[in-house]
Amino acid sequence: MPDPSAQSLAATPASAKQAAARARCDAMVHHARAQIMALGVDRFSVNEVLRLAGGSKATLAKYFGDRTGLIAAAIHAEAETTIATLDLDSAAIRTLPLAEALRRALLGVLRFYLTPGALALYRAVISAASANPAGAQAFYAHGHQVIVQALAALLEARKPDGVHPDLDCARAADTLLHAIRAGLYEQVLIGLVETADDPTVTAHVDSALALFLPGLTAAQKA
CATH class of the missing domain: 1.10.357.10 (Tetracycline Repressor, domain 2)
Known part of the structure; x- marks a missing residue:
């Protein structure tokens, strides 16, 4: 499982692209936390997180691996x-x-x-x-x-x-x-x-x- 905190992104991004990716990952974790704390993990929807964060399944796979990786990062x-x-x-x-x-x-x-x-x-x-x-x-x-x-x-x-x-x-x-x-x-x-x-x-x-x-x-x- 990838690092749950998505620390593969540099703490100080070296480019605008990295900064955008960092912001997107942070947004995904933010919306995942809100949804999990409101609904629990059994009703957690990756699609809803991606819709709210503006992310893609490719971004999810790259930095979190899968649904479980994103849940781990949120927790x-x-x-x-x-x-x-x-x-x-x-x-x-x-x-x-x-x-x-x-x-x-x-x-x-x-x-x-x-x-x-x-x-x-x-x-x-x-x-x-x-x-x-x-x-x-x-x-x-x-x-x-x-x-x-x-x-x-x-x-x-x-x-x-x-x-x-x-x-x-x-x-x-x-x-x-x-x-x-x-x-x-x-x-x-x-x-x-x-x-x-x-x-x-x-x-x-x-x-x-x-x-x-x-x-x-x-x-x-x-």
């Missing part, structure tokens, strides 16, 4: 936007105590997971996973894993001051993200409850952190 961009909003690498986050930095990050992630668009996307991916495993893989690699990597980097930056030096940060981040999705998120996802108010979301994150922080910190070092 990747959505995840990166979420990470940027959380500002996990900012000086403000770095100077916070570990518990508060993680709390801020996880609250932002869970609030994003609970947005109507993110819920619709996850439902569509799960319902179509058996018929479209490539789409499910794209969702996992370019959505969930992007957030895992950002959270793992936050933990890694706290070694050895605050985080145990032997901690597998990627595994810990993955487990922590699954923990905040357990229970509350699952109930909203399958429709047992319509939505979750902010105090409930905050209490859920605080509960998960209370369980996980002792295993993350350097205090357990012998």
Whole structure:
């Protein structure tokens, strides 16, 4: 599969033709993101994206490979936007105590997971996973894993001051993200409850952190 971010185009285009191609790819990703978050991947239409972006199937094939490649690029961009909003690498986050930095990050992630668009996307991916495993893989690699990597980097930056030096940060981040999705998120996802108010979301994150922080910190070092 081609690079989902279409990075084969230079960051600084050397010609008007490259600049036009970059703009066209950006437009395709933009409209793909909007459609996926509104409708989910099962109702995603490449033809509609091409109509709105003014692109062609040849452009799609060159820079994204196929429908799944464009979906991967759109999900990747959505995840990166979420990470940027959380500002996990900012000086403000770095100077916070570990518990508060993680709390801020996880609250932002869970609030994003609970947005109507993110819920619709996850439902569509799960319902179509058996018929479209490539789409499910794209969702996992370019959505969930992007957030895992950002959270793992936050933990890694706290070694050895605050985080145990032997901690597998990627595994810990993955487990922590699954923990905040357990229970509350699952109930909203399958429709047992319509939505979750902010105090409930905050209490859920605080509960998960209370369980996980002792295993993350350097205090357990012998």
